[in-house]
Amino acid sequence: MATERAKRDWNEVEFLRWEEFRQMAPAIIQLEISRLGEMIECFPTDTDFRNALVKARFELKKFSECLAGCGKESLEEACAGHLRNAIFSLSFDFSWLDEEVAGTLKYILERLMNVHNRIPLIY
């Protein structure tokens, strides 16, 4: 589906070389892991919200590890699932949250989606 969407809405400036992706994605993912870590630290342990962040961070770490060891061909099959799981973990209604926290979460999601949507555009 992602590939179809990519084909439909493709923009040549968004296509990127595998080497570029390998350089770009870990940096973004690591930053978002750090950001999630800070958020986790600020929430009490008795909230499901905190555990959702934990889950997202865990999946991002898995994705990051997987990315380090995989090739272009096996990326979608072996690694992208972890990134999707992380995105799903953060895909809850956070309108009830503090505006700043909600804004940060939205930003993290956008960044992760951006990485995810580039996967079909790797050449």
Next chain:
Amino acid sequence: MYQKIYVPVDNSEHSLRGIELAVELGKRFGAQLVGCHAYAARMHDIRFKQMEFTLPAEYQVEEELEKQRSIHDTLITMGLELISDSYLEVMKQQCALAKVSFQPRMIDGKNFKVLVNDINNNDYDLVIMGALGLGAVKDSVLGSVTERVVRRTRTDMLIIKNTSPVEEQLNGKTGAEVKNVHGNGGNIVVAVDGSPESFAGLKSAIALGRELGKEVEAISVYDPYLHYTMFNSIANVLTEKASKVFKFKEQEQLHEEVIDTGLAKIYQSHLEVARQLAQEEGINMKITLLDGKAFEKILQYVRRERPWLLVMGRIGVHSDAEMDVGSNTENLLRLVPCNVLLSSRRFTPPIDLRAEESMTWTEEASALLNSAPEGVRGVARTAIHRYAMERGHSVISRKIIEQAMAPILPRSAMLAMGIIAEEAAIRKISEHHGETYICKECGYAARDVLPVACPVCGSETAKFGKIDKQTIQNLGQLEGGMVEEVAFDDRRLLWTSDAKQALRGVPSGYQRRRAKAQIEKTARVRKLPSITKDLVLEVAGEVMEATEKLEERGRLSQTETAPDEAIRREGEFSWTSDAWARLQRVPEGFMREGTKKRMENCARRRGVTLVTLEIAEEGIKEGLKAMEEMIARQAQEGKGREPENR
């Protein structure tokens, strides 16, 4: 140490000093010297033919032209050999005098190419070459042949920049004309950055120092300022909104913490390793840690200390192996006013070598290391190895990593980098009355029931750590009784009671921790012996301004209310500005009056005379509740009257 020393010669002043030094080293190390002169006969031949048309008219005759060509050929083929012979003869005689084995070489071809070829295809262990050749002019800093050879070879190179007689360089000038502060011709300074090349350079320096009677010292430079520049640059292009989303200030603080404390410790540890290596050789070596741009600081140091020789790795710790010359080395090679030894050999200090060979990493530990940014993994791996080796470990576990990184990275940075997973929830646990189990792998928190497996990472029960409130409270009491506080980077700082009290004016949680870190950092930068209330107010004043009159639970601190202009007095009650503003949003008239009375009643029940926003909200809630009850009652009454209305 040196068995075969190669000396390219060209009869320049620098080349002649190079010969002198090579002979001296050959004598002391028992090394064979190879002198080489490269000449470009073919180039001369081509040039002559190209310029034949400029010959005077009398030579432009067939017969004469042929004669001149023949003469030039002879000159080229024989003359250049004779010139080479003459150049090498100087070296030969000096070697003979010093009883040093000598081998002359003459090679026809493009000078740098044949030299590079000769060096790379032979087993020379040192090349001594002048920084400048015969073509040098006043502003020349490094000759092109030397530069090209440096870039294309991987043999240690000693570049001659000092043209004083070698006797003077090695033993110093006598009398009033002492050229350097040491009076002995200068020491040997080794720039250490943790790379195997720099450690090999240190070994060479120690060997040279021993043979030449020179003191050896090591310096290391770390650059904590680069990120300031980077952040300022980014700050200039980010919009205010983007800065907020990016949490720019917090990112900057995180980097400051990591770089200020971490880098200094890492580079200091390189110096300590260097000192240890020197001690093993029986040398008590001076070490100096500098901060700033590496080449600039080393240059300043060299200009001030005026050493005889600066030793550097050909490439630095951050270079790829394919790199020809590191940027710092290249800059310094051009700029320093002393001889330079570029080390291409590699030497890994034994502790690291042993660690690389004998240490086993658990899967978890490897994964944790891999989660660190790629650029710092090598540095982190070395630091962890050294830590583990010193303590006799043979297996690197997650715990070892935590312990090894603790003195290097501040806890906040470790948390942010995911090094401490289980710590993430501990700080908040005191609010929870039951038991909480934290997964040590990923930080997942389970309340009251110990999970069979972690629902996030799948770790088994044993990986969960139980944390209960009592433990935390005990810890809290212990910490609360101390006047000496541990700063964000594990240093201990003294807080006055007033300062601690003032800090409580910052809202608890993240804001307070951050304010504390800022205050501690300011105190350290200013080298203050203790943290006072004034400092707290200065650094965290803005955050406190809005809340300084309120205690943690939102109640007014009665002793501090009177002089505040933000307080409004109305009858027997005082109102905070935000509480008053909230009241003003209620429709004017009986509703506002009624709400005001409810708010005052709430304050009365609490036994305070100040109406805060919290109390105001409580009053409004009561009003709404009363209104709902009234509407419900009216609806009920309406139902009862319905048949009559119809």
